[in-house]
Amino acid sequence: MEHDQIDATINANNTAVATGDMEGVIATFEPNGVLVGQPGVIAQGTPALREAFKGFMAINPQISVTNHEVVQAGDIALHSSTWKMTGQTPDGFPIEQFGFSTVVLRKQADGRWLMVIDNPFGDHLVQGR
Numbered sequence: 001m002e003h004d005q006i007d008a009t010i011n012a013n014n015t016a017v018a019t020g021d022m023e024g025v026i027a028t029f030e031p032n033g034v035l036v037g038q039p040g041v042i043a044q045g046t047p048a049l050r051e052a053f054k055g056f057m058a059i060n061p062q063i064s065v066t067n068h069e070v071v072q073a074g075d076i077a078l079h080s081s082t083w084k085m086t087g088q089t090p091d092g093f094p095i096e097q098f099g100f101s102t103v104v105l106r107k108q109a110d111g112r113w114l115m116v117i118d119n120p121f122g123d124h125l126v127q128g129r
Contacts (some may be wrong), residue, residue, distance in 0.1 A: 002113065003070045006077050006105055009113045016051065016064045025053050029115045030106065036119040059087035059095055077109035083120065099123055 009028050026046055028034075035043045035052050039050030043052035068081035080102050087095040099122035105113045 039124040
């Protein structure tokens, strides 16, 4: 099992988001990767991912994974986690959110694990959001 490499991809994404490193964020996704920006709102492919993360990075988000689990089947993995995010609106109001994330990753030919689907709102059906 390659849980450390899978966790490293998730951590690299969270760090890149927190530091405003767009290229670092994009480097954690497959070129046709998908982000659920909010329930029902999908960004797919590098241009759409850039646009979605540009708006998200504007709140200076700091993300911490509180618990996580990896289930791997060959070159596909599911990373599930609880998370907390803090940030600040452009007019200075603090933001705090939490939730349950599901991320599907695929092992690449060069050995890296990249995100195929990132859904930070994996619990929205249970929460009724």
